[in-house]
Amino acid sequence: MPTHKTAKELARQVGDLLGDVVTFITKLFFSLNEQQLRWLGSHKRQLFNALRSAILNLAGDVRNKELLSDWERFYKEVWGEKAVDLSNLVFPPARDDFDCFVVMLEGMTFNRILIKTKERFRSWWFGEKFDNITSPRTADKTYIVRCRDRVEADEEHKNKSANDCKAQGLNIMTVEERMMLELFFHWKTDGHLDINTLTLTSSHNIHDGSVVGIGWDVINNELDIGSCYSGDHYDDWCSREVVS
Numbered sequence: 001m002p003t004h005k006t007a008k009e010l011a012r013q014v015g016d017l018l019g020d021v022v023t024f025i026t027k028l029f030f031s032l033n034e035q036q037l038r039w040l041g042s043h044k045r046q047l048f049n050a051l052r053s054a055i056l057n058l059a060g061d062v063r064n065k066e067l068l069s070d071w072e073r074f075y076k077e078v079w080g081e082k083a084v085d086l087s088n089l090v091f092p093p094a095r096d097d098f099d100c101f102v103v104m105l106e107g108m109t110f111n112r113i114l115i116k117t118k119e120r121f122r123s124w125w126f127g128e129k130f131d132n133i134t135s136p137r138t139a140d141k142t143y144i145v146r147c148r149d150r151v152e153a154d155e156e157h158k159n160k161s162a163n164d165c166k167a168q169g170l171n172i173m174t175v176e177e178r179m180m181l182e183l184f185f186h187w188k189t190d191g192h193l194d195i196n197t198l199t200l201t202s203s204h205n206i207h208d209g210s211v212v213g214i215g216w217d218v219i220n221n222e223l224d225i226g227s228c229y230s231g232d233h234y235d236d237w238c239s240r241e242v243v244s
């Protein structure tokens with residue numbers, strides 16, 4: 001929650017910017033002809049949507065650059081990758097409420113990420129073999145996915161099984177992406193994700209068809225990664241939707 005000083009400063013910035021915007025829009029409208037003004041007056045929703053989209057896209061570009069800078073630092077400090085340059089990375093399409101993203105550097109595998117989590121905090125993989133896991137996206141090259149900026153998994157998808165998500169055509173976070181997000185969040189905040197939920201991922205066991213679930217065990221203070229039956233659903237089991 002912002003402090004009083006921060007909120008006051010924010011209000012001042014909004015006021016100054018709003019004044020400039022009103023001045024600009026007023027001049028712009030006076031430069032239009034009667035027919036153009038009449039059309040805008042009868043299509044206000046389209047006008048407001050266009051303004052909103054333009055502002056959010058500009059603001060989003062700034063936020064994206066800040067987050068990419070964080071991810072570059074993360075890979076340098078946590079992974080020892082000294083020459084990380086994400087400036088040319090292609091972003092997935094923007095979508096409302098998908099304000100966070102996960103960057104998967106080329107060569108990041110389940111086994112490699114699991115080893116890193118064990119270096120940073122207690123982690124358990126309740127499975128037989130690493131090579132039994134398959135995911136719809138792999139880091140054959142560096143890529144990025146957008147996701148919601150939340151500690152807990154998406155409440156929109158609570159009580160949905162992995163089969164339900166697949167039937168609805170949802171694009172779901174993989175276990176590798178979720179593990180990388182855990183590492184990033186812990187590096188950034190010293191905290192953990194999924195304190196009260198379990199994330200059902202889109203990764204599954206090639207032998208029995210079960211999906212991989214992941215969450216933080218507050219009792220044992222550890223990251224637990226294990227198999228979940230693809231048809232099971234509970235209130236605290238949720239998937240994390242992504243845009244890729």
